[in-house]
Amino acid sequence: EDPSLIVSRFREYLRINTAQPKPNYREAVDFILAQARSISLEAKSFEIVDGKPFVILKWPGTNPRLPSVMLYSHTDVVPVEQSKWDHPPFEAHVDEEGRIFARGSQDMKCVGMQHLEAVRQLKRSGFEPIRTLYVVFSPDEEIGGHDGAEKFADSEAFREMNVGVVLDEGLASPNEKYRVFYGERVPWWLVIKATGAPGHGAKLYDNTALENLFKSIETIWRFRTSQFDMVKAGLKAEGEVVSVNMVFLKAGTPSPTGFVMNLQPSEAEAGFDIRIPPTADHKSLERRLAEEWAPIWRNMTFEFKQKASVYNQHGELAITATDSSNPWWALLEEGIRKANGLVGKPEIFPASTDARYFRLLGLPAIGFSPMANTPILLHDHNEYLDQAEYLKGIKVFESIIKTYTSFVGDSSKESLRDEL
Numbered sequence: 001e002d003p004s005l006i007v008s009r010f011r012e013y014l015r016i017n018t019a020q021p022k023p024n025y026r027e028a029v030d031f032i033l034a035q036a037r038s039i040s041l042e043a044k045s046f047e048i049v050d051g052k053p054f055v056i057l058k059w060p061g062t063n064p065r066l067p068s069v070m071l072y073s074h075t076d077v078v079p080v081e082q083s084k085w086d087h088p089p090f091e092a093h094v095d096e097e098g099r100i101f102a103r104g105s106q107d108m109k110c111v112g113m114q115h116l117e118a119v120r121q122l123k124r125s126g127f128e129p130i131r132t133l134y135v136v137f138s139p140d141e142e143i144g145g146h147d148g149a150e151k152f153a154d155s156e157a158f159r160e161m162n163v164g165v166v167l168d169e170g171l172a173s174p175n176e177k178y179r180v181f182y183g184e185r186v187p188w189w190l191v192i193k194a195t196g197a198p199g200h201g202a203k204l205y206d207n208t209a210l211e212n213l214f215k216s217i218e219t220i221w222r223f224r225t226s227q228f229d230m231v232k233a234g235l236k237a238e239g240e241v242v243s244v245n246m247v248f249l250k251a252g253t254p255s256p257t258g259f260v261m262n263l264q265p266s267e268a269e270a271g272f273d274i275r276i277p278p279t280a281d282h283k284s285l286e287r288r289l290a291e292e293w294a295p296i297w298r299n300m301t302f303e304f305k306q307k308a309s310v311y312n313q314h315g316e317l318a319i320t321a322t323d324s325s326n327p328w329w330a331l332l333e334e335g336i337r338k339a340n341g342l343v344g345k346p347e348i349f350p351a352s353t354d355a356r357y358f359r360l361l362g363l364p365a366i367g368f369s370p371m372a373n374t375p376i377l378l379h380d381h382n383e384y385l386d387q388a389e390y391l392k393g394i395k396v397f398e399s400i401i402k403t404y405t406s407f408v409g410d411s412s413k414e415s416l417r418d419e420l
């Protein structure tokens, strides 16, 4: 097929503004359903939470008793600061070098469309999967997935799919090796709040809210530095340390012209996005938080806006095995290599993805977005993906789908799952 047609379908998807907090899911769903129709793929869309639709495409395998393969992507994207972009973020402009600029070009409309295009090519070639393949498009990921993947993973619809392995998003790789992720850091979105005596802006006294808050910020910052230093020294990868970033500060007494300047406020708060490696000592971090970061004796309280578990329902660390106990790992590498792709070492994803909800069920879930030789621009201004790289990724997914859906395995674990 003419590559420019393939690219134009990708650009069409990118032009649908699905930015949080008001994603145009309706248009995205219509687009995906139309694509499914054009390749005669079974498709259904449904909502678990009102206004937040899922689309599930199904390519039935010749042996529907085998656990299925699920290719998963989210349709929503993060917001943009329009004025900071060189090209409008929802126009999918292609420059002379072939770079496609759009919000979602890396995270992760590329992957969703590559899943679809790979199926399109394979169907056209006459390939028949043995395992059933699902291509799933989900809402809500960028705001935590609580109305998306979290509820889906717990739904009858998902149980009926009898999924054996999940492929979700990864990250671009600045070098020639694709990156592959077997787990991810656990998000804590933390708000700490200080209270203190209010008073005259000219008075020096102890225990103001802002003084109390700043003592915490200093302590948290020392911890941040100690973690960051290990990355800078090359001792740890990004996903192997605790990241702490301040994302907001809130204090002051508003006035019509800004803030009252001669009044020290009685409340102040700060928000932090914290990401913790699954293998870190979560208990000791919680102690640190209660004793040093937001100690009650300094008039501080804290609240989590987001806090995920690190253990799956069997009480094990919710990470995906990369050794021979998990055939899907080697099969993924095989699929990539057969398409002439290079694969890096298994990594911990530094941010969060919906894959965590499937890992919490004990399912193998792998993060993989085929973007080599590409700067990491997710959530950044001027997010782009080179069109040649996009097209290469489709070939890689064709190869992975072939490898995955043809695998009949010997795995006794799998037949056990079948009986349960």
Ligand SMILES: [Zn+2]
Binding pocket: 074, 107, 108, 141, 169
């Ligand atoms: Zn994403």
Ligand SMILES: [Zn+2]
Binding pocket: 078, 107, 142, 378, 379
């Ligand atoms: Zn994202």
